[in-house]
Amino acid sequence: MRFNWQKVFVPLIAMALLLLFWEWLVWYKGWRSFQMAAPSQLWPAYQRHEALFWQYGWQTLWRTMAGLAISVVVGTLLGMIMGLSRIMNDALYPILVGFNAIPKATVVPVIALMFIGQHDFNTVLMAFLISFFPIAVSVAIGLSTLEPEYRDILRSLGASRFTVFWKIALPKTLPEFFGALKVAATLAFIGTNLVEIITPHGRGLGHLFQSAQTNSDFPLMFAVLIALAILGIFLYYVVVMLERIFAGWAERQPG
Amino acid sequence: MGNLIEIKGVTHAYKTKAGPFPVLDNLNISVPEGSFCAVVGPSGCGKSTLTRLIAGLMFPDQGEVWLHGERVRSPRKTVGMAFQNPVLLEWRSILKNVILPLEIVAPAMPRAGKEERARELLAMVGLEGFEDKRPSELSGGMRQRASLCRALVHKPDVIILDEPFGALDAFTREDLWQTMHELRVKEPVTAVLITHDLRESVYLGDQVVVLSGRPATTQHVMQIDLPGPRPLEMLYAPESVERLSVLRQQIRIAQGRTETERGA
Ligand SMILES: Nc1ncnc2c1ncn2[C@@H]1O[C@H](COP(=O)(O)OP(=O)(O)OP(=O)(O)O)[C@@H](O)[C@H]1O
Ligand SMILES: [Mg+2]
Numbered sequence: 001m002r003f004n005w006q007k008v009f010v011p012l013i014a015m016a017l018l019l020l021f022w023e024w025l026v027w028y029k030g031w032r033s034f035q036m037a038a039p040s041q042l043w044p045a046y047q048r049h050e051a052l053f054w055q056y057g058w059q060t061l062w063r064t065m066a067g068l069a070i071s072v073v074v075g076t077l078l079g080m081i082m083g084l085s086r087i088m089n090d091a092l093y094p095i096l097v098g099f100n101a102i103p104k105a106t107v108v109p110v111i112a113l114m115f116i117g118q119h120d121f122n123t124v125l126m127a128f129l130i131s132f133f134p135i136a137v138s139v140a141i142g143l144s145t146l147e148p149e150y151r152d153i154l155r156s157l158g159a160s161r162f163t164v165f166w167k168i169a170l171p172k173t174l175p176e177f178f179g180a181l182k183v184a185a186t187l188a189f190i191g192t193n194l195v196e197i198i199t200p201h202g203r204g205l206g207h208l209f210q211s212a213q214t215n216s217d218f219p220l221m222f223a224v225l226i227a228l229a230i231l232g233i234f235l236y237y238v239v240v241m242l243e244r245i246f247a248g249w250a251e252r253q254p255g
Numbered sequence: 256m257g258n259l260i261e262i263k264g265v266t267h268a269y270k271t272k273a274g275p276f277p278v279l280d281n282l283n284i285s286v287p288e289g290s291f292c293a294v295v296g297p298s299g300c301g302k303s304t305l306t307r308l309i310a311g312l313m314f315p316d317q318g319e320v321w322l323h324g325e326r327v328r329s330p331r332k333t334v335g336m337a338f339q340n341p342v343l344l345e346w347r348s349i350l351k352n353v354i355l356p357l358e359i360v361a362p363a364m365p366r367a368g369k370e371e372r373a374r375e376l377l378a379m380v381g382l383e384g385f386e387d388k389r390p391s392e393l394s395g396g397m398r399q400r401a402s403l404c405r406a407l408v409h410k411p412d413v414i415i416l417d418e419p420f421g422a423l424d425a426f427t428r429e430d431l432w433q434t435m436h437e438l439r440v441k442e443p444v445t446a447v448l449i450t451h452d453l454r455e456s457v458y459l460g461d462q463v464v465v466l467s468g469r470p471a472t473t474q475h476v477m478q479i480d481l482p483g484p485r486p487l488e489m490l491y492a493p494e495s496v497e498r499l500s501v502l503r504q505q506i507r508i509a510q511g512r513t514e515t516e517r518g519a
Binding site for chain 1: 310330334338343355358360391415
């Protein structure tokens, strides 16, 4: 494969221009660091709190991943139940839609009250609660829309429902599953940060952001935002990598 | 040689919200061992329902389905199925797709043995060299060939083919008809072939059963006692043309239209 210079340099130049404009704007307006941060202040802000960034970044990351892992297990199970049984689908679907409609920011104080001081637990719980819905729905739809012929080639040989599920239905839903997992990963990340920001005396990058905000420390706030963006991108590409491994067959060959 | 498939007085209705929906009505079909039974009938008359009853995926309200002298009460490992849609699994290679039934029927069989059997069949249908390709890399006709291999890989004694050539263009279809005759020589098997193509029924069938409109009953049975494998030219021979015109007439009756009504 030829190295594509255009693909690398065009975005880099665009990014550099954006940063230059931002730097210029802050300089031109004469904003101080309690009003707005310039890009050149971000690296020093990071260096001042380098240890905290790594410690809190790791906390945010593992809680998000733990919540997401629980989402995958619970969401897949729920999706299986709804996808394989009409009655359970009719019973669970409205509940799930209703639950999903609740703005999650309102759930944070409820959870915080219910499990006072269990910060790790609350954060993981929130990441899970906010992210399992797309997974459940995609698995349910994938299973319930399986063409009957796919089932019949194995059922006619006396294969059990589980075998049909394991050999055909599950792999066939993997592309939809990973589509949903990308959304779920982003949502779980939001969930983690919500709890970290809203609950007092928290931990994680959300908490660092919160304390920067209290001090009107704009350089630190923006440095945290960028750290969050990097973490988010990292998470997203972990999912993309898993997708390549497990559902790479669904990708159309170019040309 | 007795009858391998016996369908005796089968009556079936789907249960719908609007009440029972009769689909099959006192259907009788006998298929001798090693013979091909082509089934034709108007669209929606219950042909696919019949295949599901033979495969033991469903059970008739009345009447009995017998395979090999045993009443069908559940799916059996000795049945192979192929449909209009080849339903190959996109995440498996062609070879692994063909192996699939063996994983259910003969899980203890060594991997090499399974692969050898699949390769042998793929070679028979002209898919040598495509074993490692994905289904999406094959043409429609090739996919259907692979689907036939999958239906045969576990040496079933009955294959149930539900319009397997229905979605193919005319030339590919004729190629596959010939392949089917070649396969029969090497893999003797009893078959029920659902089709909506009368020429196909005459070319491939040892008997043709015409079903009436829904609820379907056995309206007409025609024996095609011509030896196989049959050359394609046979389709244009007088004995075929004669049979085709009888069948065409029977289909018209099945559709509820008579010759006189059509007029000049
Ligand atoms: N699960 C079901 N529940 C209710 N009605 C059904 C069901 N499956 C099929 N039917 C109806 O039963 C009738 C026969 O269906 P079937 O699929 O057996 O017909 P067919 O002869 O195979 O049709 P085609 O020629 O289109 O393949 C159709 O009118 C169909 O609408
Ligand atoms: Mg049909």
